[in-house]
Each structure stands twice: as C-alpha cells, then as structure tokens.
Amino acid sequence: MKLHLIDLLIIAAYLLTTVFIGIYYSKKARENKDSYMLGGRTLPWYKLGLSDASDMFDISGTMWMVSLCFAYGMKSIWIPWLWPVFNQVFLMMYLSRWLRRSGASTGAEWLATRFGTKGPGVLASHQVVIAFALLSCLGFLAYGFVGLGKFVEIFIPWDLVKGYVPFAVAPQYVPHVYGIVFTLFAMFYAIVGGMHSIVLGDMIKYAIMTVACVAIAVIAYTNLQGKQLAVPNGWFNPFFGWRLGLDWSKLIPEVNSKIASDGYSLFGIFFMMMAFKGVFASLAGPAPNYDMQKILSTRSPEDASKMSGFVSIILLPIRYAFIIGLTILGLLYYHQMNLKAPDGTIDFERILPIAINNFLPAGLVGLTLTGLLGAFMGTFSGTVNAAQAYIVNDIYLKYVNPQAPTSRIISMNYLVGVVVVAVGVALGFIAKDVNTVLQFIVSALYGGYIAANVLKWHWWRFNATGFFVGMLTGIVAALVFGVLIPAGNLLYWFPLLFAISMTGSIVGTYLAPPTDAAVLQSFYKTVRPWGFWGPVLAEVQAQDPSFRPNPNFGRNMFNIVLGIVAQLCLTILPMYLLLSQHVPLAITVVILVVVGLILKKTWWERLSDD
Numbered sequence: 001m002k003l004h005l006i007d008l009l010i011i012a013a014y015l016l017t018t019v020f021i022g023i024y025y026s027k028k029a030r031e032n033k034d035s036y037m038l039g040g041r042t043l044p045w046y047k048l049g050l051s052d053a054s055d056m057f058d059i060s061g062t063m064w065m066v067s068l069c070f071a072y073g074m075k076s077i078w079i080p081w082l083w084p085v086f087n088q089v090f091l092m093m094y095l096s097r098w099l100r101r102s103g104a105s106t107g108a109e110w111l112a113t114r115f116g117t118k119g120p121g122v123l124a125s126h127q128v129v130i131a132f133a134l135l136s137c138l139g140f141l142a143y144g145f146v147g148l149g150k151f152v153e154i155f156i157p158w159d160l161v162k163g164y165v166p167f168a169v170a171p172q173y174v175p176h177v178y179g180i181v182f183t184l185f186a187m188f189y190a191i192v193g194g195m196h197s198i199v200l201g202d203m204i205k206y207a208i209m210t211v212a213c214v215a216i217a218v219i220a221y222t223n224l225q226g227k228q229l230a231v232p233n234g235w236f237n238p239f240f241g242w243r244l245g246l247d248w249s250k251l252i253p254e255v256n257s258k259i260a261s262d263g264y265s266l267f268g269i270f271f272m273m274m275a276f277k278g279v280f281a282s283l284a285g286p287a288p289n290y291d292m293q294k295i296l297s298t299r300s301p302e303d304a305s306k307m308s309g310f311v312s313i314i315l316l317p318i319r320y321a322f323i324i325g326l327t328i329l330g331l332l333y334y335h336q337m338n339l340k341a342p343d344g345t346i347d348f349e350r351i352l353p354i355a356i357n358n359f360l361p362a363g364l365v366g367l368t369l370t371g372l373l374g375a376f377m378g379t380f381s382g383t384v385n386a387a388q389a390y391i392v393n394d395i396y397l398k399y400v401n402p403q404a405p406t407s408r409i410i411s412m413n414y415l416v417g418v419v420v421v422a423v424g425v426a427l428g429f430i431a432k433d434v435n436t437v438l439q440f441i442v443s444a445l446y447g448g449y450i451a452a453n454v455l456k457w458h459w460w461r462f463n464a465t466g467f468f469v470g471m472l473t474g475i476v477a478a479l480v481f482g483v484l485i486p487a488g489n490l491l492y493w494f495p496l497l498f499a500i501s502m503t504g505s506i507v508g509t510y511l512a513p514p515t516d517a518a519v520l521q522s523f524y525k526t527v528r529p530w531g532f533w534g535p536v537l538a539e540v541q542a543q544d545p546s547f548r549p550n551p552n553f554g555r556n557m558f559n560i561v562l563g564i565v566a567q568l569c570l571t572i573l574p575m576y577l578l579l580s581q582h583v584p585l586a587i588t589v590v591i592l593v594v595v596g597l598i599l600k601k602t603w604w605e606r607l608s609d610d
Helices: 005-029 033-041 045-056 059-082 087-100 107-115 122-155 158-164 171-224 253-262 267-283 290-296 301-332 348-359 364-400 406-430 434-458 464-484 487-510 517-527 534-543 553-578 582-602
Strands: none
Touching: 005 033, 005 171, 005 364, 033 171, 033 364, 033 406, 045 171, 045 290, 045 301, 045 364, 059 122, 059 253, 059 267, 059 301, 059 348, 059 364, 059 553, 087 267, 087 290, 087 301, 087 553, 107 122, 107 364, 107 464, 107 517, 122 171, 122 348, 122 364, 122 406, 122 464, 171 301, 171 364, 171 406, 171 553, 267 434, 267 487, 290 301, 290 364, 301 348, 301 553, 348 364, 364 406, 434 464, 434 487, 464 487, 517 534, 553 582
16 A cells, blocks of 8 residues: 555654654753653653553554454453553552652662662672563564564555665565664654653654544444444353353354464463463562653652553553454455465454555544554653663663763763664564564563562562572573473463472572561561561561551452453443443443442542552
C-alpha cells in the first residue's frame, strides 16, 4: 500500500514534534542528575502513569494480542497473565509505595538501602542486578528495533524508497534501515531531554493513539451491524474448564493449528501455572526497567501507588477497544485478507497491519501508524533512559568518578545513551531471529529474578550473598532450561526453576552473616514491609516502643483480589460494548462500580496508612 500524502504529513509532524520536545527540555534536563533521570521527582502521578501506560502499548505485543483475541475470543483476556499483567495491581496496592520510600534512583541503588554498602556479597549483588538490567534493556532494544522495521516495511515498501537512497540495501536488511531512521528520533529526544521529554512525548502519543483506537472501534462496530461473526461455540464466553473447548474445524481450520502450537488446549492447567508464576512474579516487585524508573520518579510513595493504579485505567479500555475492533474486522473479512507469511503459513499476527491497510481511510491510517510508531519510540526511549541510569548512576558515579560535576554527569548520559542505542541496534543486526533471542533472554533473566526478589521484601535474614547466589542459580538454571526445553513448555517447568532459585537464595543466605542490624532497622522503619521481620521489629521497638508493625497484609491481599477483578472488567468492557453483548456488559459495569466504591474506602482513602 502506498501511504497518502496526509498520512505521511501526520507521521512527519509527529517526528518533528519529538525533536522540538527534546530541544525544549534540554536545558531543564541539564539542571542535575535527578532532573535528567527522574524528572526531578516533580512530575505529577497522572502524567507518569499515562507515560507508563503509553510505553506498554507496544506494536509487537498488540499484534500478538489481536491474534489471541481472534483465536480465543473472550478467553484471550486471561493469556496476558503470562507477563503477568496483574503485577500492576500488586504495585498499586502496596509495592510501589514500598519501593518509592527508599528514595533510590535505580534498582541497584535500592539494594544499598536493603543490604548496605559493605559486607559479604554486597558488591556481587550490586553487579548482578546491573547485569540483569542492562541485558534486559539491550534485549528489548534489539527486539523493538527490528520489530518496528518489519512493521514499517508493510506500509512503506522499499521499492518506493530505494530510488531516493544513495546506497544499495540487501532485502534482509530493509527492516533494519527503517528501524535506524525511527530509532534516531527516539534516541534524540530521550538523550537530550531526559525524563521530562520522554513523559511529554508519551502523552502526545497516547492522545494520538486514543483517537485512532476510538475511530477503529467505531468502524468495526459500524461494519458489524446486521452481521454475525463466524466463531465457534464458547468464543463469547470468558470462562473455561479443563479444556479450552473451541473448535474452529468447520470455520477456519488453521486456527485449531494455532491453538495446538500455542500449547493452550489444556487451558485449566495452563491457567493454574500462569497464575502460580504470576503471583510470585508480582510479589517480587518491578523489574529494573522503565516501569521501575517511573515509580522512582514520583513525588511521594502515595503518588507512586496512584500512578500504578492509573496505568490499568487508562491503558486497558483504549487498548482493548483497538484489539477487539481489529479482531471484528479480521473475522468479518478473513477470506479477503492475505494472512500468508513469506514461508506460506498463515500468520494471524498479520491481522493488525492488514486491517489497518484495508479498512482505514487516509488520515486515520497516518494517525494509527503515528500512534504505533510513537508506542515503539516511547518504549525505546524509556528503556534507553533506564539503561543510562544504571550505567551512569551505578557504575560511573559509584566506581569511576563519584565527585563528577553535573555537567560531566549529563555529558556521560549523552555518551552512554548513544552507546547503548548503538549496541542495541548492533544486536538487532547480528541476531537471526530477534524474537527467539528476546524469549531466551526474558525467560532466563526473569526466571532467575523472581525468588530472590520475593525474599528481599519479606524475610529479614535474607542478605546480599543470598540475593547474588539466588539470582545466579536462577539465571543459570533458566538458561539451561531454555536450551533443553521447547519455549512453549517453559511455563510448566517454572515450579522447578523457582525451587532451584529459592534453594540457591536460602543456601547463599546462610553462607554469610545477617545484614548489619543498623541497615535492617533503617530499611524496616523506612519501608515498613510486612512479612517475616520479627527479630528486626523487636530491635526497633526496643529503641522506640511506640513503633508499630505494618498490620495491612490482609487488607492488601483483599484489595489485590478486588483490583484484579476490576482489571479484568476494564479489559472485557470494550469487548462486550463493541460486540453488543448487552447483558454481560451491564453486569461488568455493575461489578466495576461496586469494586470501585469498595476500593475507594479500602485503598484510596487509606494510602497513607501503610
């Protein structure tokens, strides 16, 4: 498809706007380290929440979720628990407050508040979390870089461009050329303007994306009137038994092949494993990426909780209106679409770009592409900012030049930003299959991350050596699992991986003495976590008899259950709305209102109690 002039002008206007944003905030970003990395902790929670939600609205994930909605219908709302999507609820209810109370600038700096700066294992724990963060950032940069290029290639064929390019490009590297172009814009405003420009860029992109999502929803709803979707029994039902119970054989047999290859046929077992992993992953707190940086950028612990809660409210209804809209168009016009990948197989992830190609008018195509490109640039810039924070704050200022003046710190941020982007792009060039590389990195890193990071919040005896050994054994075990076990089966091996990492954490803990008592007392009094903190509580109360432990475990867990219910309602509400499922829609709205009123009493009005 050749884009119309109006589409190209909209995309060009957005790219130029990002450049002006970077220039506008460059002076403010240079004021000091915190202003550059954390926006000076002056940004309101709703702006940070909107920015965080905007970063989560990525191209690749949305293409995947449209394909899931097409195949699984309403049951697709559960599958993002793989990430898990409900970790935002845990953050909202208490973990964001705990994290923000530390006053740290990065996840590695946070470790000093928990384990101190001296003693066995402290240096190793510091280094392992930096390595985790940087590998994670580079993996996401490489994946996003090539994924973006492949997406753009569908809309701007190379044949239309190559006449204006003064060098030859091999066909397999065309996506990389497109990726570099848009990466340069994202790099500029992220590196020059810091967190301030990232947040404003995300807000503009969210506004564009909202217009595009609503327009697509209206188009899909209009097209559906007077027609019936050709879907199997159970497609409109979000609930399930041991088996999935969807049979596409008489409609689109290829969907059955997709379901079999996904490995979700035994949906009950899959759901239990997903929930088991998701709860522990959520208890571990945020991984050291852009999400954590946004939490640390808030003005106060209470604002950190509000920000995390706001993410679900503004992300899910808009995103799922977009997803179900494209799904409806895909189902209505499936036989007119060419979903064949270059290898001849049916690729349901092509529904998103093909639907945009075929059903949106000029102008709206440009808005939608701008929103999706902005989604990439927002995620990319946030990831670059996180990587800069770890290298400059936790390596350069800690080990190389602790007394560096502000001007030198900003210059180092510029240099590090360029180097990080260059390495991410290089990884995109040398990787044969970036998606496989990403799956490998994420499964390995996050598999090793969970056990140690659950214990750091909840067990007083856990120390820096335990953190290092737990992270290391978990990552090594996950790497081995990643080689020996097919990617689709890794979820079912999570309990064993978790047990190995937990064993390493506990054994490592008892290889070294407890963390210094003064460090533990300071952490406990500042963060006020619940869990197994009895000996530290006794020491704190011996010095301050008026101190009371955090009594809110039960209320936090109750709020989490309600929060997950509300999150599911926000997800499925636009689906019921566009599909004209009036009774389920009314029930969903009632549940959402009731849960919202309860949480106002048990969470919003008690944010300062924990």
